[in-house]
Amino acid sequence: MKTTILSAACLVPFSAATDVLLPLYVYPLSGAWDAVYNAASAYPDVTFNVIVNPDSGPGAGQYPDSTTIPAINKLNSYPNVQTLGYVHTSYASQSVSKVESNVSVYAGWASYSESNIAVKGIFFDEAPNNDDPTSTDYMSNAASYARGLGLDCIIFNPGALTTATAYYDAADLIVNEEIAYSSYSKSSTVDVIPSQYRNQSAIILHDTPSGADISSLVSTIVGAGIAAFYATEDCCYNSITTSLLDSISSSLENA
Ligand SMILES: *[C@@H]1O[C@H](CO)[C@@H](O)[C@H](O)[C@H]1NC(C)=O
Ligand SMILES: *[C@@H]1O[C@H](CO)[C@@H](O)[C@H](O)[C@H]1NC(C)=O
Numbered sequence: 001m002k003t004t005i006l007s008a009a010c011l012v013p014f015s016a017a018t019d020v021l022l023p024l025y026v027y028p029l030s031g032a033w034d035a036v037y038n039a040a041s042a043y044p045d046v047t048f049n050v051i052v053n054p055d056s057g058p059g060a061g062q063y064p065d066s067t068t069i070p071a072i073n074k075l076n077s078y079p080n081v082q083t084l085g086y087v088h089t090s091y092a093s094q095s096v097s098k099v100e101s102n103v104s105v106y107a108g109w110a111s112y113s114e115s116n117i118a119v120k121g122i123f124f125d126e127a128p129n130n131d132d133p134t135s136t137d138y139m140s141n142a143a144s145y146a147r148g149l150g151l152d153c154i155i156f157n158p159g160a161l162t163t164a165t166a167y168y169d170a171a172d173l174i175v176n177e178e179i180a181y182s183s184y185s186k187s188s189t190v191d192v193i194p195s196q197y198r199n200q201s202a203i204i205l206h207d208t209p210s211g212a213d214i215s216s217l218v219s220t221i222v223g224a225g226i227a228a229f230y231a232t233e234d235c236c237y238n239s240i241t242t243s244l245l246d247s248i249s250s251s252l253e254n255a
Helices: 034-042 068-076 096-111 133-148 165-170 195-200 214-223 242-253
Strands: 019-024 048-052 081-088 121-125 153-157 173-180 201-206 228-231
Touching: 019 034, 019 201, 019 242, 034 048, 034 068, 034 242, 048 068, 048 153, 068 081, 081 096, 081 153, 096 121, 096 133, 121 133, 133 153, 133 165, 153 165, 173 195, 195 201, 214 228, 214 242, 228 242
Parallel strands: 019 048, 019 228, 048 081, 081 121, 121 153, 153 173, 173 201, 201 228
Antiparallel strands: none
């Protein structure tokens, strides 16, 4: 039981433990999301923040298609899964009206009555990380717009080190590094994130080789107080390697 609940913040705070942050950009045909369901079920103490992304955004319809609806409903049936909708901001150059209409379509999924396809928040991809007020205002307005529609878990993905306080005030979680596994090192990634921001920081590694030592990697990330982590063998989140997701989840559960 949490004793404090910050207003307008994620009900399950990202800072409570190191979570999984999983960009689930695979179309849910023929068992494509099974690895995620299985991990959520096998590792109940791990929170899986799962980003759904029908079409680089919510897609053209009011609701997702008839293949995606039952798949999101199933994700939402796990108490340790929080689903988030993908919106891209093109480094604060996307028109505000497009960003807001993307967000409002996701918010509208909560009113679909036949199944539970509600998302808990928004993952703003291609977020800026500079401290120019045009960029920080753009992102804080986007976050406020989403919170105003009840989407309280807000993630920014600049994919690179962010130090401007305004972004941490606006978002619950910031992806401070999205990088190939071979380019990752603790000293250039974890250690450069200011300590007060680590409990709002996520790290995502792509192109992870199959022999990677996930358990020691996860242990340094958890030890540094990083709020969320993910690694994929793929370049681009278009496939899930069951054994890798299992290693990440079991390392987090046992951390
Ligand atoms: C969502 O944003 C994209 C640009 O990222 C735009 O092409 C699309 O039309 C928007 N969708 C809605 C429903 O506004
Ligand atoms: C994150 O850690 C800082 C101390 O470094 C603390 O002041 C802050 O409340 C923590 N934030 C969250 C969301 O837990």
